[in-house]
Amino acid sequence: xxxxxxxxxxLTKLRREPHRADPSWATIRQILTDSYLCHLAFSDAEGxxxxxxxxxxxxxxxxxxxxxxxxxxMRALGGGAKVCVTVTRTDxxxxxxxxxxxxxxxxxxxxxxxxxxxxxxxEKEQALHAFFEEIFPGRWEEAREPTEKEYARATxxxxxxxxxxxxxxxxxxxxxxxxxxxxxxxxxxxxKEVLGxxxxxxxxxxxxxxxxSLTRIRExxx
Amino acid sequence: xxxxxxxxxxLTKLRREPHRADPSWATIRQILTDSYLCHLAFSDAEGxxxxxxxxxxxxxxxxxxxxxxxxxxMRALGGGAKVCVTVTRTDxxxxxxxxxxxxxxxxxxxxxxxxxxxxxxxEKEQALHAFFEEIFPGRWEEAREPTEKEYARATxxxxxxxxxxxxxxxxxxxxxxxxxxxxxxxxxxxxKEVLGxxxxxxxxxxxxxxxxSLTRIRExxx
Numbered sequence: 228x229x230x231x232x233x234x235x236x237x238l239t240k241l242r243r244e245p246h247r248a249d250p251s252w253a254t255i256r257q258i259l260t261d262s263y264l265c266h267l268a269f270s271d272a273e274g275x276x277x278x279x280x281x282x283x284x285x286x287x288x289x290x291x292x293x294x295x296x297x298x299x300x301m302r303a304l305g306g307g308a309k310v311c312v313t314v315t316r317t318d319x320x321x322x323x324x325x326x327x328x329x330x331x332x333x334x335x336x337x338x339x340x341x342x343x344x345x346x347x348x349x350e351k352e353q354a355l356h357a358f359f360e361e362i363f364p365g366r367w368e369e370a371r372e373p374t375e376k377e378y379a380r381a382t383x384x385x386x387x388x389x390x391x392x393x394x395x396x397x398x399x400x401x402x403x404x405x406x407x408x409x410x411x412x413x414x415x416x417x418x419k420e421v422l423g424x425x426x427x428x429x430x431x432x433x434x435x436x437x438x439x440s441l442t443r444i445r446e447x448x449x
Numbered sequence: 450x451x452x453x454x455x456x457x458x459x460l461t462k463l464r465r466e467p468h469r470a471d472p473s474w475a476t477i478r479q480i481l482t483d484s485y486l487c488h489l490a491f492s493d494a495e496g497x498x499x500x501x502x503x504x505x506x507x508x509x510x511x512x513x514x515x516x517x518x519x520x521x522x523m524r525a526l527g528g529g530a531k532v533c534v535t536v537t538r539t540d541x542x543x544x545x546x547x548x549x550x551x552x553x554x555x556x557x558x559x560x561x562x563x564x565x566x567x568x569x570x571x572e573k574e575q576a577l578h579a580f581f582e583e584i585f586p587g588r589w590e591e592a593r594e595p596t597e598k599e600y601a602r603a604t605x606x607x608x609x610x611x612x613x614x615x616x617x618x619x620x621x622x623x624x625x626x627x628x629x630x631x632x633x634x635x636x637x638x639x640x641k642e643v644l645g646x647x648x649x650x651x652x653x654x655x656x657x658x659x660x661x662s663l664t665r666i667r668e669x670x671x
Binding site for chain 1: 642
């Protein structure tokens with residue numbers, strides 16, 4: 228990806244609120260990296276769309292998506308169906324002076340492309356390892372490694388990061404010029420995701436300390 | 450909706466992790482009510498799927514969805530296209546004893562159906578008011594009311610709550626029987642959305658106090 232910005236295509240062009248579009252790869256990559264949750268959209272053979280919540284990780288120039296909700300997703304995607312992967316972080320409730328200028332501050336990215344199911348065993352092992360490290364950095368070494376059977380059962384998709392768009396809404400409300408004189412409070416209430424302290428499994432064996440990776444993982448997502 | 454549970458259909462049946470399915474309307478309604486962000490999935494005439502982040506509100510037996518990303522969405526949906534609206538709340542990172550049993554605790558709902566764009570002016574005014582009250586309770590009375598032009602520009606969709614499924618993952622990790630003896634820490638780190646204090650618009654006129662609705666709205670989403 229030598230270009231600094233994603234190409235503006237029929238898919239990536241923002242129709243509504245085009246001033247919120249940010250096509251730079253840096254922004255797109257940052258939003259994808261700052262989030263673990265995505266929604267994978269695809270349609271089945273009957274044209275029924277689905278948006279499946281799942282986990283993603285950006286590794287190099289590929290977006291990897293965990294193949295949860297497996298059978299239906301895989302049936303649809305095995306045939307090379309088009310997908311859209313959307314990642315959204317909400318940052319604030321925005322209180323405008325007028326009712327219909329209220330909104331939500333958020334950052335979102337939509338990635339368009341064809342998903343490939345990674346089948347080849349050694350490639351799949353590598354992909355699952357890299358994916359896991361992105362979400363749970365440092366944890367792989369502490370936990371029991373997957374068996375061949377577990378590897379076989381896992382599913383992971385790859386979508387090249389080629390067509391994507393970002394939309395960023397931030398800052399104070401955008402009111403109509405003639406509304407700024409109104410006696411109406413305006414501002415923002417921020418939204419933040421906060422992680423709790425580690426809670427051990429109630430049946431955890433005695434004497435097992437909280438492992439090192441948890442500090443790193445909490446930092447990663449804080 | 451006299452039934453206690455949503456019908457199990459080809460769409461709503463969970464293939465993967467069926468023990469996490471919860472078809473009760475009470476659960477489905479609770480998850481929809483506890484969240485403001487949804488992803489609206491649809492396909493355009495060329496079969497390209499989209500997942501658009503937007504706001505929703507459950508009002509009675511209808512799901513209302515704000516028509517952001519307006520033109521493309523509206524073109525696709527005006528023709529009566531099928532949609533899927535997905536709402537997902539993440540509640541925790543789950544650390545299992547084995548690598549591939551790591552997961553995320555979350556609650557999600559998928560609603561399937563046909564979306565109607567609400568066009569009739571008085572119905573649209575009513576729908577926008579009810580929708581706004583769900584997201585920003587008490588705020589409508591404080592802010593400037595919409596003009597006819599603003600009402601005309603706004604778009605809101607209605608999807609009857611008829612076909613839906615919920616999936617709930619919570620609690621400690623689910624490990625393989627033979628892994629519980631391992632010397633590996635297992636547990637959960639909770640994820641919570643936290644709202645900040647109200648931050649006034651930097652150009653807010655002097656002497657305007659923080660309004661009553663903000664307390665209610667912060668409680669609504671805390």
